[in-house]
Amino acid sequence: MVKNVDISLDFLGVHFENPFVLSSSPVGNCYEMCAKCLDEGWGGVVFKTIGFFIANEVSPRFDNLRKEGTSFVGFRNLEQIAEHPLEENLRAIKRLKENYPNKVIIASIMGQNEKEWEDLARLVTEAKADMIECNFSCPQMTSHAMGSDVGVNPELVKKYCQAVRRGSKLPILSKMTPNQASMIPSSLASIEGGADGIAAINTVKSIINIDVDSFVPVPSVAGKSPVSGYSGKAVKPIALRFIHEIHSCPELKDVPISGIGGIENWQDAVEFFLLGAGVLQVTTAIMQYGYRIIEDLTDGLRHYLARHNFSSLKEIIGLATKNVVPAEDLDRTFVIFPKFVSEKCVHCGRCVVSCFDGGHQALTFTEERKVVLDKKRCVGCFLCANVCPVNAIEKGEKVLKKDLGR
Amino acid sequence: MKEYLKEKEGLTPLLAQEEAARCLLCLDAPCSKACPAQTDPAKFIRSIRFLNYDGAIDVIRINNPLGGICARVCPTEKYCQKGCIRAGLDRPIDIGALQRFITDYEESSSYKALEPAKEKKDRVAIIGSGPAGLTAANFLARNGYQVTIFEKHKKAGGYLTYGIPSYRLPNEVVEKEIKHTLDLGVKIVYEQEFGKDISLDSLFVEGFKAIILATGYDSPRMIPAFLNNPYVETAVDFLSRVKNCDGKVALPDNILVIGGGDVAMDVATTAKVLGVKEVTCVVREDKEHLPASKKEFSEALEENVSVITGFNVKEVHENKVTFVGSNENITLNYQADKIVLAIGQKPSELPLNIEFDKDNLPVKNYQTEIKGLFACGDITDGDKTVVSAIKKGKEAAIEVMKFLEEKQNG
Structure with a gap:
């Protein structure tokens, strides 16, 4: 109350x-x-x-x-x-x-x-x-x-x-x-x-x-x-x-x-x-x-x-x-990689579909329906997390772009 | 409370939209890999989601001429819904209900997914108008073959018409589904029994270039102890008798059903729906291995059918049956006004010089050892379900077409 x-x-x-x-x-x-x-x-x-x-x-x-x-x-x-x-x-x-x-x-x-x-x-x-x-x-x-x-x-x-x-x-x-x-x-x-x-x-x-x-x-x-x-x-x-x-x-x-x-x-x-x-x-x-x-x-x-x-x-x-700031004032020096919480994942593959068709082709789906992240391709856009039906994708490691050679 | 002649309501457009919205639209969807008849639920559910109902009709109907029937009778929990990923969240998508929504919609629309073929190819005779025969006829006809089905009964459909109770599959649904195939130019001639009114020779002489036997498992299995017992009726006879007169039969107060498959559940539920006070199903298998689908089993329970699992028939004396438990220690004595045996079906004797092998007609790529004679449906090796009959009908049609094309070219 x-x-x-x-x-x-x-x-x-x-x-x-x-x-x-x-x-x-x-x-x-x-x-x-x-x-x-x-x-x-x-x-x-x-x-x-x-x-x-x-x-x-x-x-x-x-x-x-x-x-x-x-x-x-x-x-x-x-x-x-x-x-x-x-x-x-x-x-x-x-x-x-x-x-x-x-x-x-x-x-x-x-x-x-x-x-x-x-x-x-x-x-x-x-x-x-x-x-x-x-x-x-x-x-x-x-x-x-x-x-x-x-x-x-x-x-x-x-x-x-x-x-x-x-x-x-x-x-x-x-x-x-x-x-x-x-x-x-x-x-x-x-x-x-x-x-x-x-x-x-x-x-x-x-x-x-x-x-x-x-x-x-x-x-x-x-x-x-x-x-x-x-x-x-x-x-x-x-x-x-x-x-x-x-x-x-x-x-x-x-x-x-x-x-x-x-x-x-x-x-x-x-x-x-x-x-x-x-x-x-x-x-x-x-x-x-x-x-x-x-x-x-x-x-x-x-x-x-x-x-x-x-x-x-x-x-x-x-x-x-x-x-709320102008777009030009945002910190553009880092990438946050998605973290896939395996206990929550239901293996539907929606993140894989969206990553390819609307993102940067950083996710692949194994025969066992597991999602694999290719950090070389991932830009940390988090479209995957947006489409996940079970919120199994969280913010993971934050890395400076310069350390990634980007 | 169920009514014998009334099937349950289908989904409204709103409920269908909501159910389709529950679908996770999986990548490489497991549901679409699980149908013996190769139905692609992931694709038609996506079409429903994006309001492309005509497209959904195409997905269902082009692949399965009996899509509206399968939507109602298929044990989806064993096939498409078994792999449904949504089940990991709460419960699987009701794929059968969505398929029914689309095929019901199809009946109310003028759209036709299939059109009669323009060319006219060889004549093919099909014996039996059950799901396998109808499916084979449909695939052959749309590819230009002139198909005649010979049916021994007065109506087409086989077990669909004479077996499955009306509350699960009303005859008008079966008739509408068959019409899709008739509209392709397939002819059915009724009351033509193989071996009596027609024979292989007569059909070949008449000009049919290939014949497909799809006579099904139309004969009930018996336990010798029940032979010539006036209290006993077989499940197939019971169901067809009831369906033939729209459920208007006089039944006693107490019926014992022996068997635990979908047919046994159909008998027990039908009896209950028709007002029989006591209906008991005694099943050989234990509960975990109950052959009936969950849907049919729970429907029977909803109608207050008593189901006793793990008991075998030991002795029969008129209407008194003694069962023994699987651990051999417990016996159960049951006295019934009527006993219905639902322990499975088998093929009738065929007027052919081919021996059945464990109730399956030996075939290679659906062709028997007699050139030009093919077989499909329950009489060939494989599951004895509607969906499996459809799969075999489809595959047999393809083999017949190959055979006739080779003949033409060679």
Whole structure:
């Protein structure tokens, strides 16, 4: 039992009882949904993006990428922002705050012009939201005056952040799109415009499956489909890269980041913290498994902190940042040879196949199905260990290249 | 609870994907070296893994015309799954189930792995439409030979149709599998018994250039003490009687099965499935050397068949049998309403001037001492299993083709 590990977090001046909140998406679409998730233990919600624009959605609207027996490797959705009337959403936000005063209610907003952004900021402030998140990043809006088309234009981002700042004194998060080479220009523009923190990442523009018999991408809406947002486990590496980019940027290093992208378990979460994120947002894993995943997120995080003797979450934020370095800064003087643990090896030969076809032809397979390493050929790439189904290949001897005559 | 006419459900696409994903995709995979019929599971499982189901059909069907049958009845634990490396982690890949998934998929698709040959070569007669005869016919037909199978029963398939219980192998599966061979142009004529309706001479005169005998082990073995006993039925007779009327037979409350092979397990499980209260199998071998496959044995146990190992028949008096234990000290008296003898089969007498050697017809490269007369299946040396019959049918077809080509050229 690890009852006494504190996983609360102060973020943009707001206290979160735990760092996990719903991201602005189908999982937080109405009062009942948000109330249920808060009852189950989530630290807060980012209510599904609201605006004067009311979305008219399609059917069907979701698809997932599978690999072998595994579903939801990645997830694609076509939903835009809230489908309920603005007044109803504002009432829901107000009621949530009234009934859950200790939870954090974040209002995600999206306007079509400066006036709408400012008005929305004012309206959600009046509804007693704790924080505002500006959605500059939805990649499947039916209007190009909204969503990720705005988010890749730093001037617009700055202008709209200024509008939001005029409409509210609440802390402002600016939610960024990964559909750009670098997030720095739009993140800097956000802060210059008055945002207090960055939320990243929104979904990645994608086409994940095409029906090869009808030639229509999935989901097919009357035989057609757009490019739309990709999320879930598969985007975690992309999200982590952007989190790192922002946190390691000198002008942005002190800007709080809300991490989003493929978080399913405490380990994913810790990775985001280690690269500099604070409050974390989740959708896809909830769509697949439900709000109950919060139990293992919070509990797993407590156990992790206890195992490492950390007394607060704050201590681990950014711990890995310094270990991400440019490729040119790596030590290239040595080779580590793989060590084959014979008690674990099941003699399948997968390492041999991959070493030849994807590596350096350093492994051979004997008649007795034993793996033999030729150190003259081995470059220590560890593709063998990556494909081993039983983790029977460990790091062995480390040798300087000069001693090997390389 | 098993139903006699209902085989268990096959894998769904999801479960098949999951099972294929368990496969380690070994280099030089042991499973692919273990099949008597040379099935290459490593290759078709890889095809399933990479969603190439038509390719998986090719791998199975081109090599084995009865792939859907083998998927259901082969004792895989003794062959492909025995070498499965995944077993070192938890349990072997269920290769039979994956093979069934693909052959079931094949039935629902329009894809055909085999096409009729364009050319027309010599005529070949095959006597017997069991697995060996069907396989030989399939390989000959796809190579252009005109094949006629002579079958003594009303239906084709031999033991597949008349022996293996419906819950393991429904007749519609056998019929569909045979159709693959018929679609290649093979003809079957029914109720033609060798030595009665047809003879070697009549077939040669009719224009067949080669004849393959694949009459199988169609005669039950007997223990002399049980001869002319009204309580006794042989396993082959019992199974075919039950299968012929779709399990609608009246059976007594208590059946004693003597024997411990797959056929004995089939009899015992069938009896249980059909509602017989007490079914006891008494087996000569001890448990470690039980001839039945693990799968069949455990299915029998699941149906609450009592299996007693290590006892030999000592005396028989009507429906009372006395067994003696292998250490000679213990005797077991059993009184049954019915006794089924499942101690193996042997070939029937053939109207030929060739002597069987220990129940095997002497052949050299599947050719008998009579020129143009070949033999395969159970009546030739080797294992008496479906998969072994398929192997022999395939090899015999190749020998027949060599023989006919040489004849043509020389």
